[in-house]
Amino acid sequence: MDGIPAFDLKKQYESIHAELDEAISRVLKNGSFILGDEVSAFETEFAEYCESAYAIGVASGTEALQLALLACGIKAGDEVIAPSHTAVATVAAIEMTGAHPVLVDIDLSRFTLDPKLIQQAVTPHTRAIVPVHLYGCPAELNPILEIARAQKIFVVEDCSQAHGAFYRGRRVGGWGDISAFSFYPTKNLGAFGDGGAVLTNDAELAERVRLLRQYGWRERYISQLKGMNSRLDELQAAILRVKLRHLDGWNSRRRELALLYFDLLAQADVTLPPRPADVEQVFHQFVIRHPKRDQLKERLKRSGIGTLIHYPVPVHLQPAYADLGHKEGSLPNSEKAAGEVLSLPLYPELRVDDVRRVAETILECLD
Ligand SMILES: Cc1ncc(COP(=O)(O)O)c(C=O)c1O
CATH class of the missing domain: 3.90.1150.10 (Aspartate Aminotransferase, domain 1)
Structure with missing residues (x-):
């Protein structure tokens, strides 16, 4: 009897290979590989799918979180509340901003941040809460948003495992101030390599992420902000556009x-x-x-x-x-x-x- 693997990415490729092959060859023939029409089109389509105003394609889910936090102004000396039961990437991204991760326990009935434990973890230095929608199950967002609004702190959703999930009738990613998605190949929406996206309804946060992902450039070679290189490439965007339809x-x-x-x-x-x-x-x-x-x-x-x-x-x-x-x-x-x-x-x-x-x-x- 054949084995049953924990996951099998070859089967997915086989099921839609004609569409994917067409998209890949379109990019190769176009000769544009970084931040071109495919990335722009994917950003529009993904934002629409998630019922949010802006999506910005970046190089990974980890960097999507890092950029989302940086866009909120989070920096060394700040504290960010997050669960400990998550992919280490959630916490690594917080550390990469220089902020201090404050790890809080989960509610076992949901595997996500226990809202009852958040208030006692808030200090004058707390600047953000990162609920993680683990395993595809949205965190209990309403009480988290309530605490965040009362304390004037940001909510940065980690949606890396929950593309398309609904909380109270609305897709995850648009509930907090800003959110991060991973397109790691095994995710529900996965690229053929690394990829990620930041999603927000706030035009200013969106603009900051767009600048930060490429050296702070609004126009080429002129840095308005101290940014980095975290770009989604055209091949991955074209592949993600095909997969988003499915x-x-x-x-x-x-x-x-x-x-x-x-x-x-x-x-x-x-x-x-x-x-x-x-x-x-x-x-x-x-x-x-x-x-x-x-x-x-x-x-x-x-x-x-x-x-x-x-x-x-x-x-x-x-x-x-x-x-x-x-x-x-x-x-x-x-x-x-x-x-x-x-x-x-x-x-x-x-x-x-x-x-x-x-x-x-x-x-x-x-x-
Ligand atoms: C919950 C969670 N957050 C963040 C990440 C980081 O994503 P990436 O591997 O694309 O950097 C992942 C994926 O590994 C994840 O599962």
Whole structure:
């Protein structure tokens, strides 16, 4: 029997290769490779898709976050609140601005920032909160926005795992002041290399990001701001334009397969992913929890089923972040999640039979 990998990017290419090949050859024939018509068109189309006014294409999700924070004026000496249970990139981007990350625990029923813990983390130095819509499930934005507005601090959404997800009927990315997306190849909307975007409804923030991504240039060779090089290239933009047309279909398919997992695993002795009523998730990952996660992972591996762990060590316990001053036990929910989470295979090209086989194998293992 064939194995079931944790993800399979070749299948997606095969399913739309004619459209992608046409887009790639169009760019090669045009001979324009950096910040040209494809990037502009993608920015317009992606902003429209996300129901936001402005999108700015950049080189990665990490730099999208960094640029979003820099555009808000965040700098050394400032504090930025973020979860510890996230891709390390969220925290790395905060550090890259010179600001101090203040890591807060998650709500295990959602895997996202616990709004009840945010107020006590706010100090006179707090300048921003970065909610992460982890695994495709939007964070509880309303109470976060309420605290932020009362304290006059920015909300920078990390949407890297939630392209197209809805919170209370509106797409993520447009709720906060500014937001960041990653187009890393495995994301719901993935390039064939690195890529990212910043999204905002604020014309001034948009203009600052546009300048900062290319040396602070409004016109060539004249720097209005001290910027950097973080450009999305034409090839990636052309590829993303093709894939954006398929995103809603792919997200629906992920939801269908997730529902099947929910049905088949309803009686299993595992904690199933959150299903908050106020969101439409996009299931970037289907993450279950089990106290003997490593044994379960090993058993699935022996049956040819690939799984992943997002993420095995919370950022506050990583060696590089020891200077943040946390100890084991300081963010208990994040630590519990790190010890128990297991991401099952879930991607649009996965077959119903594959989902059945994964679920049956889990039920057998736990018998
Ligand atoms: C939640 C989150 N934030 C930020 C990033 C960073 O994105 P990138 O890998 O494009 O820099 C990622 C992706 O790895 C992510 O999952």
